Amino acid sequence: MDNVSGPSLYPLHRCKTIHLVRHAQGLHNIEGEKNYKAYMKAEYFDAPLTPLGWQQVDSLRRHVHDCGLYKRIEVVITSPLLRTMQTAVGVFGGEGYTDRMDVLPMMVANAGNSDRSAISSQNCPPIIAVELCREHMGVHPCDKRRHVHEYQCLFPAIDFSQIETDEDTQWKADVRETKAEVAARGINFMNWLLTREEKEIAVVTHSGFLFHTLSLYGNDCHPLIKEEMCKRFKNCEVRSLVLTDRNMTGSDASITNYPGKIPDGPDLPSDVADENINNHH
Numbered sequence: 474m475d476n477v478s479g480p481s482l483y484p485l486h487r488c489k490t491i492h493l494v495r496h497a498q499g500l501h502n503i504e505g506e507k508n509y510k511a512y513m514k515a516e517y518f519d520a521p522l523t524p525l526g527w528q529q530v531d532s533l534r535r536h537v538h539d540c541g542l543y544k545r546i547e548v549v550i551t552s553p554l555l556r557t558m559q560t561a562v563g564v565f566g567g568e569g570y571t572d573r574m575d576v577l578p579m580m581v582a583n584a585g586n587s588d589r590s591a592i593s594s595q596n597c598p599p600i601i602a603v604e605l606c607r608e609h610m611g612v613h614p615c616d617k618r619r620h621v622h623e624y625q626c627l628f629p630a631i632d633f634s635q636i637e638t639d640e641d642t643q644w645k646a647d648v649r650e651t652k653a654e655v656a657a658r659g660i661n662f663m664n665w666l667l668t669r670e671e672k673e674i675a676v677v678t679h680s681g682f683l684f685h686t687l688s689l690y691g692n693d694c695h696p697l698i699k700e701e702m703c704k705r706f707k708n709c710e711v712r713s714l715v716l717t718d719r720n721m722t723g724s725d726a727s728i729t730n731y732p733g734k735i736p737d738g739p740d741l742p743s744d745v746a747d748e749n750i751n752n753h754h
């Protein structure tokens with residue numbers, strides 16, 4: 474254990490709490506678990522959640538409300554795929570949607586053949602779709618996204634302004650990202666999170682993206698802590714971590730630090746006085 478240091482200190486205002494969520498069970502997960510080659514099937518293009526997946530969403534929703542997490546989250550970042558957005562709005566969306574012209578729903582009724590009623594966008598954190606936290610891209614049709622304008626019809630209140638192209642230009646039919654490329658994209662995503670002003674952020678993403686990204690972290694910790702952070706996520710699992718800004722990526726000032734000496738007055742600390750006396754002898 475010589476390579477593991479003791480407790481470490483870090484300025485609070487250079488940290489964010491991120492709640493990492495893997496999407497609920499998707500249609501592709503069932504067949505893929507039986508046979509990995511099922512992920513190659515075109516019928517699983519942008520696979521939606523299964524009925525069991527929606528039960529998992531409901532369970533996680535109850536959990537985030539019961540433990541108080543729901544009220545603390547300032548923004549939800551989601552991968553722009555059907556299964557992640559369904560999970561994001563199902564867990565973090567508002568309650569009791571009513572058909573009002575002036576309020577867009579977070580999800581329309583039956584989006585992605587979900588057999589679910591519409592989900593409100595009121596009294597819930599904003600949800601933003603971001604390409605950087607997509608699943609391991611290429612070859613597998615389940616990881617290809619639809620056109621953004623199709624999603625905007627299904628998820629009217631999700632913010633798609635971070636996505637640059639309507640068409641999916643990142644997924645390639647014949648080239649799959651390397652694990653190192655996924656991890657590098659994950660680091661870029663974490664650095665992007667540090668530039669945001671919110672301090673408590675939920676991220677709804679994918680198993681492969683989480684596994685390869687988190688594998689780069691925790692090398693300065695006890696091996697059991699690294700294992701706790703980096704093991705593969707189950708469907709609809711949430712894991713809360715602290716993201717520290719070691720490179721001044723963000724520029725937030727502390728809201729709790731206080732400069733002292735107000736009003737100003739003599740305040741020579743006793744240990745400094747001792748040093749002064751010793752220096753004069």
